[in-house]
Amino acid sequence: MGRKEAALLLLCAVAAAAVTVRAEDPYLFFTWNVTYGTISPLGVPQQAILINGQFPGPNINSTSNNNVVINVFNNLDEPLLFTWNGIQQRKNSWQDGTLGTQCPILPGTNYTYKFQVKDQIGSFFYYPTTSMHRAAGGFGGLRINSRLLIPVPYPDPEDEYTVLINDWYSKGHKALKAQLDAGHGLNRPDGVLINGKSGKEAKVKPLFTMKPGKTYKYRVCNVGLKTSLNFRIQGHQMKLVEMDGSHVVQNVYESLDVHVGQCFSVLVTANKAPKDYYIVASTRFTKQVVTATGIIRYTNGKGPASPVLPPAPVGWAWSLNQFRTFRWNLTASAARPNPQGSYHYGQINITRTIKIVNSVSRASGKLRYAINGVSHTNPATPLKLAEYYGIADKHFKYNIISDDPTTVAPTAATKTIKIAPNVMNITFRTFVEVIFENHEKSIQSWHLDGYSFFAVAIEPGRWTPEKRKNYNLLDAVSRHTIQVYPNSWAAVMLTFDNAGMWNLRSELTEQRYLGQELYISVLSPEHSLRDEYNLPETSLLCGDVASLPKPPPYSV
Template sequence: MATPVFSLAAAAAAALIFACAAYAGDPFAYFDWDVSYITAAPLGVEQQVIAINKQFPGPVVNITTNWNVVVNVLNSLDEPLLITWNGIQQRKNCWQDGVLGTNCPIPSGWNWTYQFQVKDQIGSFFYFPSVGFQRAAGGFGGITVNNRAVIAVPFGKPDGDITLFIGDWYNKNHTDLRKMLDDGKDLGMPDGVLMNGKGPYRYNATLVPDGIQYETINVEPGKTYRFRVHNVGISTSLNFRIQNHNMLLVETEGLYTVQQNYTTLDIHVGQSYSFLVTMNQNASSDYYIVASARFVNESLWTRVTGVAVLHYSNSNGKASGPLPDPPNDFYDKYFSMNQAKSIRMNVSTGAARPNPQGSYKYGSINVTQVYVLKNEPPAVINGTRRTTLNGISYSPPDTPLRLADLYNLKGIYTLDFPSSPLDRPPRIGRSVINGSYKGFVEIILQNNDTTVQSYHMDGYSFFVVGMDYGEWTESNRGTYNKWDAASRCTTQVFPGAWTAILVPLDNVGIWNLRAQNLDSWYLGQEVYMKVADPEGYNKTELTVPDNVLYCGFLKDKQKPQESHRKQSSSPSIATGRSKLLTLMLLFATAFAVVS
């Protein structure tokens, strides 16, 4: 009987060695989410909103650089669901990206587990549902990635950390808004702007009905707080300001910025910023926190204003009187653009690593590919109203692009997206950009529409090196900032203007480049970029997860889900060491039983 015991012990030892290698590293953070509808009335009208664990907005994912994140999502909606992680770069792991180009949606009633690492990242980001116009109903929440303790932060530790979601909002359900777009209609003016899922404080009895719940931020006099502000709205650029308080900008979407004070800042759809705000006022009353619509007819859009309250613990009364003024740039169309250009990289500080952010000399890298991506006002294509990039309106296939590649399916998409606009009628297609792995691509986003558009690229941060009004020409390269341009994942493009970005293609996968304006995105203003390792995907990319979902031409591979796990509302964090100790105990117990 000695031989079996020795064999089991050897097997246990081998498994233990493997476990040491697999789990002795970075911590794991576990989250269980139940995504469901709840009834709410943010602007005084009851409607169906999307909540996570009954929370609207959803919980903040508070993690640290290099942690492994495991999010188990139960889809309790009545339609398919995907969650995308806006700004989390998913290094060589587009399988977890949560968009239709890489993932089959989670069917109603099913659960699916995302697992990814926030590798070498810090900063302020957010997540949201990416299909079916669902973000218009909620389902969003914050992602805070903290520095490791060994990496210095370029400012003192704040006395508090506050996440604030701002965004335009409609009283119609997202399904009604979706149908309007499908029927070729504009969504029209929003019904208001929410702050943390709540309507405006009643600063004006005519514009704001009585009984609306508003957000209050409680603070202590003399203390400094970090405000992480995310525009999670549908299509409206918002100006953010805090009455009588300076906002010291310190970070945007994973980049520590040159520290500058702003009294107001334009935050476009999909963008995230961090400010330090010191409570240095006399607290004679509460103060307004305001997010108001930009680049619109302000006399018509007056009610589309979000107002929260900043409440000092020693405040002597409620906020009253007129709101602080928005920027007066009627005669200066460059005001907002120059403000955007003023946001620059702090080249002397580290971020996720100790080396300075400016040590990456992006301005001296040779460009290997150039793409000019032009959008136009919506056009009717095949009888339907669509939006385009370079005359192509993207229509997602039933089989995700990356999954089609894995199984060598042909005809799902074409690898021929034009590098510049072509002189031909617009069309619906599934054309993909062929990106060169380890190349350096220059992308010019040309906005020939009449509204501000925001663009986001999954899997990457890019350098925003230039923007101006008019049509981009090669001579504009002479104006690029090649030293301390902001590195971020979402940038605005003003109407009748261009924005130039530089992207190092070091992340293997198929990645989504899209309009963050939800209506533009829904109607086809997106493209995917394929970045393949010439040696083969399996050389550098993480392998397909065991729990991959199948759909489209691969639907027969999908096994039914028979049961769901019980949900918990709070995350748990486990280090590799604690997992290892658990395994050691299990092996020791098994060894003792056999002995």
């Protein structure tokens, strides 16, 4: 072998080694110490859930395809789980953080979540799914930045800010849980918070600062319990650039309705007189409007914010019309978690239509919420574990609800409702249409773990097949949460190509806690690692599988 050939061989070996080193995506490691602490956001001391002493919890700042490892130490006096709202953990429902897929982290113990933010960008958040813990905090922002090789469709902002808005109760989470367990609903919230502050504190410090002439990115998420909120910035317009993980057509808005579980990213330019300005979050669709404020300060500011707050919109028709302005940005380069339907979803044949009707009723005199007449309850053995160990028939039955309820769902007047684990089978890699029909007088918000779907329509009235002619089959936004207005319906479409057991839930915590959720089992017929990961060695086991030997692992 000559010198040139040897040198060429060495270069190839170095290049191959470099590829090997780069083959695995970067890891981010976090340690969370979850404790109780005392806060007073509304002027009343109350118990909150803190993460590393913080309320809200720390931001997770990641990049597309990063591997995220979070070691959670539960120092509460109750079991605990976290879910990652909108993170589509491919092939990995084991880390979804819901009681249907995981055993909870017991008090005084720890568990390490491991998941990859695969093929995603955008603004998301995390929160505790157990009990009524979300009412006490434990939530925080989760960013997924675009990789440097994939440009975003706007110039880099001067800085980025996470804005968590939510309704808030002065009662503690245990008192709220006892209220629901006794058969009573939650009253209207006592206040609204912006990053844990109401704006009514004795000494109000600015939440954010802006340099004159610079543009900033605000990642706004509604992490609340039940109330849609309107977000606006005094004297400034907002250019919407992303929602629920998708780049969107960049329209400009004076205010945005952010429904429970949803996240928007907006660009704001500091092009006004140098002074303070209020950011405002106020309740929507409530008889009494409750408002929180925070201060944005120009770095060369010379005056206080005007006490005159920008007005909020009125009525849900305004909100519906705003939804109709949202369009997916088809020209933007970005990670796309729905490869089959990313560009031509409107041309894929629908293989199944599922109608989801939410209802409220009473069982044994106690308030319950349901989907198609069934109010979900979690067995002691998580549904996914029972399925994986081959003992599902001992704990639940599949498909106990119909795809098309032939009668109106139970109401408080009929007092008929079934309480049972609610699990639906959907065939792997089929393209499905889901209709959410809201027969109630209040707004609903739905979320699906493990997926994004195309939000093709929201309209008043009842859905019929003829309504399909009104679908947006070109550039509907790919997202994971959809609101449904009173006595209205919403239609979404998606390919069920992510094997696992995934939670479909009302994002309204009271309704979910009292049964308005179900699980969707998407099984790969090949039982292959190409479609779904094996049960992690470190997984917590409980219920009837606690002492069972693990089933044979999937093969490649």
